[in-house]
Amino acid sequence: MDVNWLKDLVEVESKGNFSRAAQARNVSVSSLSRRIQLLEEWANHPLVDRTSHPIRLTAAGEVLLPVAQAVLSELERVRTRLNPAAQRLPVRFLAPSAVSVAVFPRLLAALQGALGALLINLIPDNFREVIRRFGAGEAEFALYYVCDEFVPRLPMGRGESVMIARDVLIPVARSNSALKGSQAKSVRVVVLDDASYLGRITKAAMLRHRIEYEVALSGTQILAIRQIVIEGGGMAWLPASLVAEDLEAHRLVRVRRDFPSIPFTIHAARQPFPLSPDHEAVWEKLKEFGEAGRVLDFGEALR
Numbered sequence: 001m002d003v004n005w006l007k008d009l010v011e012v013e014s015k016g017n018f019s020r021a022a023q024a025r026n027v028s029v030s031s032l033s034r035r036i037q038l039l040e041e042w043a044n045h046p047l048v049d050r051t052s053h054p055i056r057l058t059a060a061g062e063v064l065l066p067v068a069q070a071v072l073s074e075l076e077r078v079r080t081r082l083n084p085a086a087q088r089l090p091v092r093f094l095a096p097s098a099v100s101v102a103v104f105p106r107l108l109a110a111l112q113g114a115l116g117a118l119l120i121n122l123i124p125d126n127f128r129e130v131i132r133r134f135g136a137g138e139a140e141f142a143l144y145y146v147c148d149e150f151v152p153r154l155p156m157g158r159g160e161s162v163m164i165a166r167d168v169l170i171p172v173a174r175s176n177s178a179l180k181g182s183q184a185k186s187v188r189v190v191v192l193d194d195a196s197y198l199g200r201i202t203k204a205a206m207l208r209h210r211i212e213y214e215v216a217l218s219g220t221q222i223l224a225i226r227q228i229v230i231e232g233g234g235m236a237w238l239p240a241s242l243v244a245e246d247l248e249a250h251r252l253v254r255v256r257r258d259f260p261s262i263p264f265t266i267h268a269a270r271q272p273f274p275l276s277p278d279h280e281a282v283w284e285k286l287k288e289f290g291e292a293g294r295v296l297d298f299g300e301a302l303r
Contacts, residue, residue: 005039006068014135016054070273073137090121092139098222099143100124102241114285127197140279145197147264150204159272162290168299169237169262172252179235186212188234190225193218202237241298
């Protein structure tokens, strides 16, 4: 048994494709395929259904996957514990960039108010990578968006989850004149690309509401999108959690009351395997916030 075989299995399940999994693991497709075969020989069962598209795990693979994730996570915790410089295990959160900037500081303050000082490792990334990396066991917790009205809910691991915040996407611009497109009825929009869940929500909403638009710019970084809008580059649907201060300071204005505001929620997920006592305490507090109705509500003041 080689621990890399377990990492390979986790990556294949996450990617659903040998080529993308091999790229993520920095090996050739043939090497990855051979290592999966060696793992199957060790397990004495086929673990991957190579006839399905995307590739799926077999029943035996589904049994082995959470064990592999737990083993890899425990090995990482032990490695950290053996590091003499490590006084405590960090609490690792994966989160989309907008959540990292606008929501997580408030959540952290609430957690530390209840649990005392925490050693936090916050890992921001785009939504797809948050899903992939969480599935690979790179963090104990992940924060993610849900907007069932416009975009189907994406799977976030196999563990529990709880809602921790409400937010709303608001159509904003520097001024009403900044959103005029080249055509009489079109508007200039600055959008997040399809790797972003919020970008997908925005495009689905514009399609449903038959909004005529032209894309002035598409990007991956929500802070860059916000700044471009502040500079007059067009309009964008941005989270209330991110732009509330800009609206109050009149750097941005709410535009086109006929355009929808789009409510969504933010959830926290945990890994399905047992965590350390400190990590379990964080999870219990997150659940308490959600179940007691103490969720953060960033859209309340703008309703």
